[in-house]
Amino acid sequence: MRIKTAFIFLLILSLLFLAGCWDYNDYSDLTLVSALGVDLDDTSNEITVTVQYYIPGGGGGNTQEKKSGAKNLPSSGALKAKGVTIADALSTIQQARRKKLFYEYMNVFVVGETAAKNIMADVLGFCDRTPNVRMTSYMTITGVKAEDVLTTMDPNTSVTIGRNIYDTIDQSNHAGSAFPVTIEDFAEKLTISGIEPVAPQVTVKVDSSQNDSSSESTEDNEPVKISTLKEGYQIINGIAAFQGDKLIGWLNVKESTGLGWITNKNMTPYENVSTSSDNDTKSTLVFSVVKSKSKIAVTLDNGNPVFTVNTYMEADLLKYADNTDFASLTPDAVDLMEKQLGENVQSEIKAAIEKGQKDLKTDIFGFGFALYRDNPSIWNSQYENEWQDLFPDIQINVNVNAKVINTGTSIKKFNVN
DSSP states (O other): OHHHHHHHHHHHHHHTTOOOOTTOOOGGGEEEEEEEEEEEOTTTOOEEEEEEEEOTTOOSOOHHHHHHTOTTSOSEEEEEEEESSHHHHHHHHHHTOSSEEEOTTOOEEEEEHHHHHHOHHHHHHHHHHOTTSOTTSEEEEESSOHHHHHTEEOTTOOSOHHHHHHHHHHTHHHHTSOOOOBHHHHHHHHHSTTOOOEEEEEEEEEOTTSOOTTOBSSOTTOSEEEBOOEEEEEEEEEEEEEETTEEEEEEOHHHHHHHHHHTTOOOOOEEEEESSSSOSGGGEEEEEEEEEEEEEEEEEETTEEEEEEEEEEEEEEEEOOTTSSOSBOOHHHHHHHHHHHHHHHHHHHHHHHHIIIIIIOOOOSOHHHHHHHHOHHHIIIIIGGGHHHHGGGSEEEEEEEEEEOOOSSOOBOOOOO
């Protein structure tokens, strides 16, 4: 009996040391943030923060969404406020919301161009110091206002604006237009010597018949403004390149694809290869890339580093050009097509290198890190402090080995008689 009593006493005593859910928050008490946007006025140095949020179970859409005809969207909206810091602006927004801003479900962080050129360190510092901000959220940069990106909704989707941007970025490497970069990825690149950070570029297409994006449903003297949602959609159409924490320029889609090949971003786009100078479908081969891998090799020539990008890829042939001399895919035909595919990919890689090395003069590829990895003593003693000045003139070679893998059966031209 005494043993049983002692056991019960110890069991009750142990319950006192259980932590429990001391920081539990009920959904009904939260404003679930789907995306954050930051813009900077370079004249006044005021920071504008846009919060795109949604309410779980909203279902039928809010008043703004019903006015715009987007009836399938969950109940959501966008608020913005100005401040001297990001936290200051968010504090102003919080004062206007009876429900706590909650960042655990945040999908993307959108940074406007001016902010990306001047206050990226502040953006990353805010993310690092705010416990609920997920570092796995996607970072994206826009050449327009972040507010415009986060107040443009696609009426044909039922997900929130932030989630829609996240999904679009997630699929960008299948189109070759860009690739996902998390906040954590971006911040990590800033701490690694020999490689500079990048982020996908997002822009918007808005129905021109709608009101101007600057219109709001509150007076100009109000500290918190409700941004008017507009119908349209977001496009991921390139890469923003940085030098340190400063935005330095943009890569177009072709250059972004080349960057993806070099940095092993699991790109699986379609490659259209022209077999003649005529720009028509009859002279075009279409491949679907299914696998790729690149490695940067480093050699020393009289003490100077020489880099070679070696890229291997596998692709399926989807369209056989009508103007080729081969009626079916003979070994000679396959060899020719693989050569043409390799040359096409090589041109994308060279375009990216040309933009990064000669125009932007920033090592977004990691050539410096490859040198450090192979020869850390040489990097530390000779190149690390001077790499920004030396990078534009280093020698970079490109080799591409392309393999067409769906040639196990006889593939013939499709002819209609």
